[in-house]
Amino acid sequence: MENWLMYAAEAAVWFVVAYMIAVSLLYVGLFLTAVPKIRRERKLNRKEQIEELSFHKDTYPLSILVPAYNEEVGITTSIRSLLSVHYPEYEVIVINDGSKDATAEKVIHEFAMTKVTYSVRKHMTTEAVTAVYQSELFPQLFLLEKENGGKADALNAGINFSRYPYFAAIDADSVLEEDALLKTMKPIIDSNGKVTVTGGTVRIANGCEIDGSVIKRISLPKKPLEIMQIIEYFRGFLIGRLGFSRANMLLIVSGAFGVFEKSRVIQVGGYDTGTVGEDMELIVRIHRSLRDEQSSQRIEYIQDPVCWTEAPSSAKVLRAQRVRWQRGLAETLFKHKKMIFNPAYGRLGMISMPYYLFVELLSAVFELLGYVIILFGIFYFAETNTELIVMIFFATVLYGSLLSSFAVLLEEWTYHKYEDIKSLYVLYLCALTESFWYRPLTVFYRINGLIAFFKKSPAWGDMQRRGLAGKELKREE
Amino acid sequence: MTIELAVWTVMVLLVIQTGLLVSMTISKWRLIGKSQRLAENRAELLPAFMDYISNETTYLPRLPADRHVKRDVTEWILEELSDRTSNEQERNRIKQAAEELLAADYEQVLNRGDWSARVNALYFIEDFRMNSLRDAVYARYQIVLNHDDEETRQCLRTMAALQDDRAVAEICARTDLSVQLIKDLLNRVQTDQLAACLTEERLEQLPEKTLATVLAYYGETGATRFLPTVEKYLTDARKEVRLKALKSLVHYQYISDPKKLAPFFNSDYWEERMYAAKVTGAAIINEHADKVTSLMEDPVWWVRYAAAEAVKSLDHGQETLNEIAAASTDPFARDMANRMLTMKG
Numbered sequence: 001m002e003n004w005l006m007y008a009a010e011a012a013v014w015f016v017v018a019y020m021i022a023v024s025l026l027y028v029g030l031f032l033t034a035v036p037k038i039r040r041e042r043k044l045n046r047k048e049q050i051e052e053l054s055f056h057k058d059t060y061p062l063s064i065l066v067p068a069y070n071e072e073v074g075i076t077t078s079i080r081s082l083l084s085v086h087y088p089e090y091e092v093i094v095i096n097d098g099s100k101d102a103t104a105e106k107v108i109h110e111f112a113m114t115k116v117t118y119s120v121r122k123h124m125t126t127e128a129v130t131a132v133y134q135s136e137l138f139p140q141l142f143l144l145e146k147e148n149g150g151k152a153d154a155l156n157a158g159i160n161f162s163r164y165p166y167f168a169a170i171d172a173d174s175v176l177e178e179d180a181l182l183k184t185m186k187p188i189i190d191s192n193g194k195v196t197v198t199g200g201t202v203r204i205a206n207g208c209e210i211d212g213s214v215i216k217r218i219s220l221p222k223k224p225l226e227i228m229q230i231i232e233y234f235r236g237f238l239i240g241r242l243g244f245s246r247a248n249m250l251l252i253v254s255g256a257f258g259v260f261e262k263s264r265v266i267q268v269g270g271y272d273t274g275t276v277g278e279d280m281e282l283i284v285r286i287h288r289s290l291r292d293e294q295s296s297q298r299i300e301y302i303q304d305p306v307c308w309t310e311a312p313s314s315a316k317v318l319r320a321q322r323v324r325w326q327r328g329l330a331e332t333l334f335k336h337k338k339m340i341f342n343p344a345y346g347r348l349g350m351i352s353m354p355y356y357l358f359v360e361l362l363s364a365v366f367e368l369l370g371y372v373i374i375l376f377g378i379f380y381f382a383e384t385n386t387e388l389i390v391m392i393f394f395a396t397v398l399y400g401s402l403l404s405s406f407a408v409l410l411e412e413w414t415y416h417k418y419e420d421i422k423s424l425y426v427l428y429l430c431a432l433t434e435s436f437w438y439r440p441l442t443v444f445y446r447i448n449g450l451i452a453f454f455k456k457s458p459a460w461g462d463m464q465r466r467g468l469a470g471k472e473l474k475r476e477e
Numbered sequence: 478m479t480i481e482l483a484v485w486t487v488m489v490l491l492v493i494q495t496g497l498l499v500s501m502t503i504s505k506w507r508l509i510g511k512s513q514r515l516a517e518n519r520a521e522l523l524p525a526f527m528d529y530i531s532n533e534t535t536y537l538p539r540l541p542a543d544r545h546v547k548r549d550v551t552e553w554i555l556e557e558l559s560d561r562t563s564n565e566q567e568r569n570r571i572k573q574a575a576e577e578l579l580a581a582d583y584e585q586v587l588n589r590g591d592w593s594a595r596v597n598a599l600y601f602i603e604d605f606r607m608n609s610l611r612d613a614v615y616a617r618y619q620i621v622l623n624h625d626d627e628e629t630r631q632c633l634r635t636m637a638a639l640q641d642d643r644a645v646a647e648i649c650a651r652t653d654l655s656v657q658l659i660k661d662l663l664n665r666v667q668t669d670q671l672a673a674c675l676t677e678e679r680l681e682q683l684p685e686k687t688l689a690t691v692l693a694y695y696g697e698t699g700a701t702r703f704l705p706t707v708e709k710y711l712t713d714a715r716k717e718v719r720l721k722a723l724k725s726l727v728h729y730q731y732i733s734d735p736k737k738l739a740p741f742f743n744s745d746y747w748e749e750r751m752y753a754a755k756v757t758g759a760a761i762i763n764e765h766a767d768k769v770t771s772l773m774e775d776p777v778w779w780v781r782y783a784a785a786e787a788v789k790s791l792d793h794g795q796e797t798l799n800e801i802a803a804a805s806t807d808p809f810a811r812d813m814a815n816r817m818l819t820m821k822g
Contacts, residue, residue, distance in 0.1 A: 044593040048600035049627065057697055058660050116819040119812035121778045139821040163782075190630070192655035387480050394483040402490050409494065412501045421505055428498055 005380075009373060013388050016370040020399040023359050027403055030243030031410070037246065038238075038303060038414055046304065050182040054086045059189065061089035062181060062259070063162035064170060067154035068094055071172040072101040074310065076110045077210075078172050083138055084214070087181040091140045094172075095158045098127075098148030107143050112136040124156040124270035132161070151255075152271035152278035159262060159270060167265075169279075171256045173310045175205060175215060180306035184259045187300045196261040196297040197286060199245075199253030200306035201237045203417070204230045206313060215308055218417050220426055225318065227430045228438040229311040235407035238303070238414065245301035249352035251287070253299070255279035257307035264289070264297070275335070277328015284336050287348055305415060319445045326449025329361050334453075364446035370396055371440055400435035407431070511546075518550045526554045530562070530570045537574060544582065551578045552601055559604060575605035583610060587617045596628050603635040611639045630658055637665035645674040652684045659690040668700055680706065689721035696725025704729060711737055716746060723752035730759045742768040747777040754780065758787030766791050773801060773810040781809060785817040 053059045064082055068075055075094070082092045096104045107113060113133035120129065127149035135141035146157050155169055166188065168181065177183075180200060187195045206229075207221030220227055244250040258279070265271075268285045271278045283299065290297050312318040333340070333356060340357055342349040370392050377389040408427045411417070418424065518541055525538035540547045555571050562568060579601065586598040587610075595617065602610050618632035633654075637644035648654065648662050663671065680688060692710055695703035707729070710722040723741065726732050741753035742765070754772050757765045769791070772784035788794045788801075795818075802814035 040592045042593065043591075043597070044627075045597045045600055048597070048604075052661065056657070056660070058657050117812075117815035118820075119778075119781075119809070119816045134820055189657045190627075190655060192657070390480050391483055394487045398487055398490065402487070402494065405494055409497050409501060412505065416505065416508070419509075421502055421509075424498075424502065424505060 009376065010388060012369060013373055013392050016366055016373065017391055017395040019363075019366050020370070020395040023363065024399055024403060026355070026359065027239055031239050031406075033246050034239070034242035034303075038242065041303075042414060046183070047179075050179055050186055053088075053182045053186060053189065054179070055088060057088070059088050059182070060166050060185060061164040062087065062091075062185065063158070063164045063167040063262075064090060064092045064181075065155055065158035065162065065167055066092065066094045066170055066172050067097055067151050067158065068099060068103050068172040069097045069148070069151070069154070070099045070101045070103060072099070072103045072106050074173050075103055076106055078170075078174060079107065079111065079141065081175040081214070082170070083141065084178065085176050085181050086178050087185075089164075090181065091142065091163060092138075093142045093144060093158045093161055095144045095146060095154040097146060097150070097154040104143065104145055108133060111138060111141055113141075113143050118161070120160045123160050123266045126153050126157040126160065129157055129161070150273055152273040152275070155278070156270040156273070159265060162262065165262055166259055167262050168257065168259045169255070170307070171309060174202070174256045175210065175308045176257065177215070177306050177308070180257070181259070183302060183304050183306055184257075187302060188259065188261070191298075191300075193261070194297055195300045196264045196290070197253055197258060197283065197299040199241070199250070199258045199299075199301045201241075201301075201303055202233065202254045202256045202307045202309055203305045204233055204311040205308035206230075206311050208308065218419065220418065220423050221313075223313060224430060224433075225315065225438070226311055226313055227426065228434060229318075231404050231408060231427060231431045231434070232442075234411045235404050238407055238410050239403075241301045242303050244352060244355075245299070247347055247351075248298045249347050250299050250301050251283055251348075251352055251356055252280045253283050253301070254307075256309045272335075275328055275331040276324050277330075277332045280328060281332040281335065284332055284339070284353075288336070288339065288345070291345055291348065303414070305417060315441070318442075319448065322442055322445035323449040323452050326361070326364065326446040327453045329356065330450060330453035333357050333361060361450075364443050364450065367396075367399075367439065367443045368447055371443070396435050396439075400439040401432045404434045405431035515546065515549055515553070518546065519553055522550060523554055523557070526558060526574070529574060530558055530567050532566070532570065537577060540578065548579065548582055551575075555605060556601075572606050575601070575607055576609055579605070580607055580609050583607070584613050587613050592628060596631055599628070599631040599635045603631075603638040606638065608639055611636070611641050614639065615641065615643055625653075630661075633658065634661050634665060637662040640667060640670060642670070642674065645671070648687060649675075649679060649683060652686070654687070656686065656690050659687055660694055663691065663694045668698060668702075672702060677706070685715055685717060689715075689717045692718065692721040692725050693728075694725075696728030699729065704731070704733070708733060708737060716749075720748055720752060723749065723756060727752065727755045727759045730761075732756060732760055732762070735760075735762045735764055738762065738765065739768070742772065747775070747780050750775060751777070751780045751783045754783040754787045758783070758790040761790055761792075763792050766797070770797060770801070773813055774805070774807040778809075781813045785813045789817055 066078065066082070071078075079092065079094065094107055096107070113135050116132050116134045118129075118132040127147040129144050129146045131145040133143040133145070142161070144157055144161055146154065159167060166185070168184070170176065184198045184200045187198050204226065205215065206223075206226040207219050208215050209217035209219065220230070241250060241252070255278070264286060265282065268282070268289050272281045272285070275281050286299065289295075312321050333353070336353070339345045339349045340353045345353070373392055374389055374396070377392075405428050408424070408431050412424055418427070522538050522540070525534075528534045529537055541550065551574075555575055559568070559571055562571075583598040583602055586594050590598065599614065599617075602614060614632055614635050618629070618636065621629045621632060633644055633647060636647075644662055645666060648659055654662075666674075675691060680691065683691065688710075692707055695707050707722050707725045710718050713719050713722070732738055738753055738756055741749045744750050744753070750772060754769050756762070757769045766788070769784050769787045773781050773788065775781050775784065785798065788797050791797070798814045798818050801810050802818060805811045805814070
């Protein structure tokens with residue numbers, strides 16, 4: 001019996017080790033795909049690049065959609081940030097999705113909103129819109145009051161109401177850099193509409209000094225949990241997404257900020273209200289439609305950090321977020337399972353979808369297996385087969401800590417947003433600890449997410465907000 | 478053996494990363510120092526440059542010896558001063574300073590610099606209107622003309638800004654330029670030069686997209702010399718060209734003979750009906766009030782929206798909208814009239 005267990009454990013070890021090495025190599029491959037572009041554009045004068053777009057008559061007008069559910073703490077900061085972005089012509093549409101708190105009242109009061117009569121096209125069917133308000137102070141600001149239907153439903157209502165040919169979807173807890181829209185629209189304009197969706201890099205604002213609605217000083221938060229999420233974002237955005245974007249295989253444009261061609265989104269039916277991963281699901285559907293039409297349009301990701309968002313500052317909220325993300329990913333992959341390993345979808349079907357299945361979704365299972373083996377090994381085989389434990393331990397360190405510390409170095413090489421040397425060391429050293437606490441923690445949450453997928457429990461992604469502006473820190477838990 | 482390999486792999490990676498960390502610490506430390514020195518140099522040299530630009534002295538200030546620092550400081554100061562002044566004489570002095578201090582450096586960068594340095598140089602050559610580099614920019618364009626990237630686009634923009642005729646020739650010859658880029662180039666070329674280059678015969682030979690963009694651009698300039706050309710293309714066989722001619726008229730807020738607009742109210746294309754409404758509103762053509770009012774019952778939302786906006790601009794528009802909101806048998810027209818009556822902007 002013991003022999004059998006031993007063989008099984010050994011096989012499992014080799015499987016997990018091989019998996020982790022393969023994924024690490026894949027990340028290196030993605031990085032190498034992205035590095036020529038990063039290297040080439042590293043010293044480009046970004047201000048000059050977009051200067052002209054800010055007053056050009058042909059810069060496409062844009063609707064900014066802000067779905068909000070119980071966002072009374074941070075909503076006014078976000079709106080103020082949106083009203084101060086540099087862009088020639090845009091409207092801001094806040095969609096209050098039946099909030100139970102004072103989200104609507106705060107917006108109405110703060111921006112002197114008055115009720116207007118509206119005529120809305122019904123591109124997509126949504127829960128009833130009960131009222132529309134327009135600001136007396138900023139005529140380009142609207143508030144839609146609607147019955148609760150979830151984030152996707154709120155976004156669809158915003159699309160129905162919007163006037164302009166492109167829209168940006170932004171989370172209510174995010175702050176945009178002043179030239180975020182110009183940077184994000186540039187690939188669309190330069191490509192003459194060949195780019196149908198662009199996603200920008202999202203960074204974590206926790207710890208930063210925010211004055212009103214503008215990031216004044218970029219600095220690190222104190223809590224290790226928040227710092228680890230910063231590192232995680234580096235890893236995801238700098239290594240993963242740019243590599244996929246270069247090969248037109250990007251499947252995720254962050255829900256926190258992305259710009260979409262409205263007609264394309266309407267053509268594919270808008271956001272899917274049946275999933276909590278509506279952002280990824282929409283991108284997959286757009287990819288499918290482009291592929292079906294043999295269209296030369298593409299989805300692009302810009303590497304510049306353009307959007308700052310509030311990350312969970314407690315384990316409880318982080319858990320809720322990760323459960324939702326994992327469940328959304330699982331739902332999307334399940335819905336589009338026919339694309340996986342389907343040569344008809346080219347690189348998307350053969351590389352991208354399998355990557356999201358085996359690396360982004362199932363890695364939680366494989367990593368959990370790795371941790372179980374380590375613990376099991378310590379108790380049962382510590383004396384007889386140290387090799388097993390040591391091997392998997394090193395694979396875990398390589399897979400978690402070393403890749404993340406590499407992402408920290410990559411950020412420093414490219415954008416070095418954190419101004420002092422101390423921040424670089426704090427980030428680097430925190431990254432090296434990832435495998436020992438943060439990774440197991442998120443693996444546990446992601447397993448919870450998989451369970452939630454099978455149970456199909458409802459969620460809007462309610463998150464306890466502190467608010468990004470200093471003066472809005474009152475509701476701290 | 479396997480354990481040894483694993484340990485070695487992780488250790489080697491860790492050592493490499495530590496090396497990278499040390500190297501990045503040093504470069505960050507240098508960067509911080511450089512930024513401080515640049516800030517000091519800028520603050521110190523700005524008054525001297527201001528004296529030169531305002532012609533209080535004929536001598537340019539002594540600049541730091543390091544080539545990169547000298548370039549960074551000069552670029553920053555001249556950009557800053559360009560933003561602050563609209564005085565033609567001062568702008569010429571900025572141009573002179575740029576020619577004297579940066580031209581040789583930029584020529585070298587265009588020949589031997591890396592991609593981002595070349596693109597940055599092109600931005601500044603344009604900003605400071607450095608005519609002495611016209612041929613150097615064209616030579617660079619010849620090398621990159623088949624690339625689809627920012628360098629090619631910026632070469633063309635810079636050529637146009639320097640009033641290089643070869644830029645207009647490229648607009649006419651190339652079929653792969655985006656609408657935005659064509660507009661960027663047209664915006665930079667002086668109107669007289671444009672009128673001389675884009676003769677009636679040459680317009681006839683332009684690719685459809687370029688012609689449509691030129692027509693739209695004519696409207697944006699508001700120059701009446703182009704109006705007959707724009708109106709001529711209202712009867713073109715190509716839909717896109719007609720649409721851009723209509724769009725141009727919206728900018729002109731004028732049409733020489735409102736009868737020319739009449740066929741578009743019944744067009745099979747909703748875009749043409751929409752632009753007919755927009756022109757009616759922009760040019761306040763009261764004789765088309767009935768036609769534009771009937772467009773408020775159009776099946777397409779955009780047409781109804783444009784029609785409602787147009788009605789609002791016409792004489793007695795407010796009353797007409799009130800009547801539609803109260804008595805129209807078409808619920809969509811009522812909705813749109815209500816929206817127009819209550820919404821601003």
